[in-house]
Amino acid sequence: MTNVAADLVKEGTTELFVYKKKTSAKGPSTRDQTPFYNPSMELNRDVSILVNQWFLNASTKHVHILDGLAASGIRGIRLAHELNGDFEVTINDWNDQSFSLIQQNIQKSSLQNISVFQRDLNGLLSERRYNSIDIDPFGSPVYFIDAAVRSVYNKGIIACTATDTAALCGVFPKVCYRRYGAWPLHGPAMHEIGLRILLGCLCREAAKYDRGIEPLLCYTTDHYVRLYVQINNGKDAANTSMAQFFSISARDVPLSKENTALVGPLWLGKLQKKPVLQEIRTILSTKELNTKNMLWKLLYLLEEEADAPPFFYTTNDLSSLLKQSPPTMDHIFENLRNKGFIVTKTHCTPTGFKTNAPLDVITEVFK
Numbered sequence: 001m002t003n004v005a006a007d008l009v010k011e012g013t014t015e016l017f018v019y020k021k022k023t024s025a026k027g028p029s030t031r032d033q034t035p036f037y038n039p040s041m042e043l044n045r046d047v048s049i050l051v052n053q054w055f056l057n058a059s060t061k062h063v064h065i066l067d068g069l070a071a072s073g074i075r076g077i078r079l080a081h082e083l084n085g086d087f088e089v090t091i092n093d094w095n096d097q098s099f100s101l102i103q104q105n106i107q108k109s110s111l112q113n114i115s116v117f118q119r120d121l122n123g124l125l126s127e128r129r130y131n132s133i134d135i136d137p138f139g140s141p142v143y144f145i146d147a148a149v150r151s152v153y154n155k156g157i158i159a160c161t162a163t164d165t166a167a168l169c170g171v172f173p174k175v176c177y178r179r180y181g182a183w184p185l186h187g188p189a190m191h192e193i194g195l196r197i198l199l200g201c202l203c204r205e206a207a208k209y210d211r212g213i214e215p216l217l218c219y220t221t222d223h224y225v226r227l228y229v230q231i232n233n234g235k236d237a238a239n240t241s242m243a244q245f246f247s248i249s250a251r252d253v254p255l256s257k258e259n260t261a262l263v264g265p266l267w268l269g270k271l272q273k274k275p276v277l278q279e280i281r282t283i284l285s286t287k288e289l290n291t292k293n294m295l296w297k298l299l300y301l302l303e304e305e306a307d308a309p310p311f312f313y314t315t316n317d318l319s320s321l322l323k324q325s326p327p328t329m330d331h332i333f334e335n336l337r338n339k340g341f342i343v344t345k346t347h348c349t350p351t352g353f354k355t356n357a358p359l360d361v362i363t364e365v366f367k
């Protein structure tokens with residue numbers, strides 16, 4: 001074990017040891033020899049608590065949750081400590097120092113519903129099956145998706161984070177194409193496109209095994225993309241999913257500066273399941289979480305945009321296109337709604353809005 005002293009932190013209602021490298025609650029963390037811990041991912045872990053509690057509430061059988069890339073074990077130990085229901089958690093990390101820190105944290109917690117492995121995640125997933133699988137890698141989760149799709153039980157959940165946003169958002173399009181087999185698009189909607197590319201990749205991998213995907217809760221931030229998807233068995237489920245997986249032209253993405261480029265293939269179905277978000281909001285009111293205020297806002301926005309069409313406009317990009325200063329969001333919303341169009345905010349950016357109105361109507365409203 002490392003000679004550096006570990007720090008005691010508290011997330012949710014769980015206390016455990018981690019190695020703090022940064023004090024800021026924003027942005028990515030740094031990597032060294034000690035097990036990884038990034039305080040800015042607390043909200044990401046809090047969402048895991050909420051979605052897995054929803055899943056347990058909806059399950060009639062014993063649930064087996066896997067925290068597949070655990071580092072300090074904070075996510076898995078929090079799940080074991082903060083969830084209610086009939087479940088157990090397996091925590092896995094192949095790194096020696098992570099494995100001993102996880103064991104130390106499990107001992108400290110005196111929880112009975114946890115087991116720990118020091119395995120290559122792909123090997124573990126090839127041998128065992130789980131109801132809920134969490135993949136939280138450095139960079140891209142793509143290397144674990146095939147194995148996760150084979151391991152997860154019918155109606156189980158795959159959750160994954162991708163921090164390779166430079167690839168997914170089109171800074172390095174060839175990297176995105178190699179990893180995900182899809183072309184990204186750098187521009188106002190790049191984070192949503194990145195999220196849809198990752199979902200598309202999951203959809204494609206699942207369909208090989210006659211399985212379909214149903215996104216439950218998916219979101220993006222500047223630093224990462226995160227999704228929770230239910231996997232459903234059957235050719236029909238797979239066909240229904242694959243019908244929502246295709247390429248589009250860049251000109252179909254609002255305010256794109258490119259016209260001819262091909263984008264995708266990517267997932268063009270829904271990103272959220274509204275009734276699940278509504279239940280998750282109720283669960284949030286029962287949990288002790290440090291990021292509660294941010295979570296209320298995030299869940300509110302996800303619910304608002306759940307039934308809106310893909311992609312969005314931003315007032316600043318419209319402003320530079322139309323060479324006009326932007327009206328207020330209220331003005332835009334009221335006028336588009338009065339004309340009978342759908343218009344919602346988006347969690348992707350505070351200056352963004354989603355609508356089914358055509359650009360000429362938006363231009364008229366903008367004046």
Ligand SMILES: C[S@@+](CC[C@H](N)C(=O)[O-])C[C@H]1O[C@@H](n2cnc3c(N)ncnc32)[C@H](O)[C@@H]1O
Binds near residue numbers: 069137
């Ligand atoms: C980003 S960290 C996980 C962070 C953690 N989930 C959290 O919430 O704090 C990624 C971890 O994956 C582990 N890892 C990377 N590749 C692996 C593999 N193929 N099998 C098992 N563990 C792996 C690394 O050792 C590292 O600890």
